[in-house]
Amino acid sequence: MHFTRRETLAMGAGAALLTVLPFRANAAVDDLIAEFTGGAELADAGVDLTAPEIAENGNTVPIEVSAPGATAIMVLAAGNPTPPVATFNFGHLAASQSASTRIRLAGTQDVIAVAQLADGSFARESKTVKVTIGGCGG
């Protein structure tokens, strides 16, 4: 098996693109997180994200976020065409800082929850969800 110069170049370009693309998707997520936190450090504990390991239908994936004492929780889907999913702001009368909803996922990807805790610090948790049928039309 041997390659012509043209094929080798094409493969090289393809490989370079593959490494660049996920990085760009992550950069968008990092930017959104930075905008939400103002660049603060993210702790690992303090926020819970419940999502199924495998979702058959990406159109309705049930998720639940919970962060005791938090003032706001942002949910991101790293692999969606537009990563933001929702931001929950909790008021005085919220009995628990938790909420559940149903979201769309374009494919197998990480779902990320970032919470602003009562003391002003931030916490993050992510879960990988395997999606059998994507939920973004097309």
Place this chain on the structure above:
Amino acid sequence: MASGVKPRVKVPGKASAGEAVTIKTLISHPMESGQRKDSSGNTIPRSIINRFTCDFNGENVVDVTMEPAISTNPYFQFEATVPETGDFKFTWYDDDGSVYEETKSVTVA
């Protein structure tokens, strides 16, 4: 304009003072994400509900900013404290400027 938008809310009718009640809300809405294409290949414009709020006697319980990644017929479940007899007011804000409202009363025995 999204047609046939109908909010449904489940709130217990009675509670004791300071009790945490679970609230479930569902509103029928297509939540067109702006990513889909119709049969001739044109992008279907985005039309979603972009904000949902719940207040009790004017005090905020939860305020959710919604993006196109929320599923069709947006569903939310959360918990609220009921300090006294009063009304829960639920408001959904549509991209097209429409506002959908629903009110539920809770009696503290």
